Amino acid sequence: METKIRDKKGNVPDWFTPEKLEEFRPAIEAAAQEKVDRLVAAWTPEFRAALRKLRERKTAP
Amino acid sequence: MNAAFYETEWYSECLMFWFTSTGKESIIKVILFKPTEEFDVYEIALGDLNPDGSIDLDARSDNGDTEEVLSTVAKAVLFFLSDHIEAQVVIEASSDSRARLYQIAIKKEMTDLGNYLVIYGFDNENPEVLRSDKNYKKFVISLKENRLEF
Numbered sequence: 009m010e011t012k013i014r015d016k017k018g019n020v021p022d023w024f025t026p027e028k029l030e031e032f033r034p035a036i037e038a039a040a041q042e043k044v045d046r047l048v049a050a051w052t053p054e055f056r057a058a059l060r061k062l063r064e065r066k067t068a069p
Numbered sequence: 070m071n072a073a074f075y076e077t078e079w080y081s082e083c084l085m086f087w088f089t090s091t092g093k094e095s096i097i098k099v100i101l102f103k104p105t106e107e108f109d110v111y112e113i114a115l116g117d118l119n120p121d122g123s124i125d126l127d128a129r130s131d132n133g134d135t136e137e138v139l140s141t142v143a144k145a146v147l148f149f150l151s152d153h154i155e156a157q158v159v160i161e162a163s164s165d166s167r168a169r170l171y172q173i174a175i176k177k178e179m180t181d182l183g184n185y186l187v188i189y190g191f192d193n194e195n196p197e198v199l200r201s202d203k204n205y206k207k208f209v210i211s212l213k214e215n216r217l218e219f
Contacts, residue, residue: 019091032122040114044103054194
């Protein structure tokens with residue numbers, strides 16, 4: 009696979025550090041979970057069935 | 070030719086990635102793969118991290134590097150799936166314009182990643198192989214069989 013990386017972490021904003029990310033992580037996770045829960049709540053039974061069918065097709069011998 | 074993409078760092082069993090979007094300004098982007106109540110099905114959340122620790126998951130940052138950002142997300146999906154080989158990843162567009170953007174990006178990435186990934190678009194509730202003359206609001210991505218070595 010071709011790999012071209014535009015940025016090598018040289019432009020990270022001053023305020024950001026991996027430690028900050030760890031500190032923020034619970035809030036990030038919670039916000040993402042809230043959004044995902046909202047999206048998933050709107051999934052119809054037909055969509056869920058289609059997901060399962062795709063999985064079965066993939067795992068079929 | 071495939072777009073350039075940003076180097077990502079990952080956390081937490083490949084469930085969270087971050088990278089710096091360096092367009093008009095430098096923005097920390099976070100990609101999360103969140104499990105759903107469906108077995109081994111994950112939804113993607115992509116957001117801009119703010120200095121106060123909040124994350125804007127519906128941001129249109131208009132940073133001038135959309136192509137690179139979407140290409141980075143595509144690589145993160147492949148990386149995630151290489152670690153969760155039976156998983157299905159659902160991507161949902163929040164608007165028609167974003168759906169079109171995703172579709173263009175997916176089509177472009179398929180040149181590179183099509184050997185590794187299976188992608189279905191959902192029109193209403195029926196999955197179908199992506200067609201360029203149709204717009205899809207949801208995409209489901211999984212790893213192709215026997216494509217674990219790359």
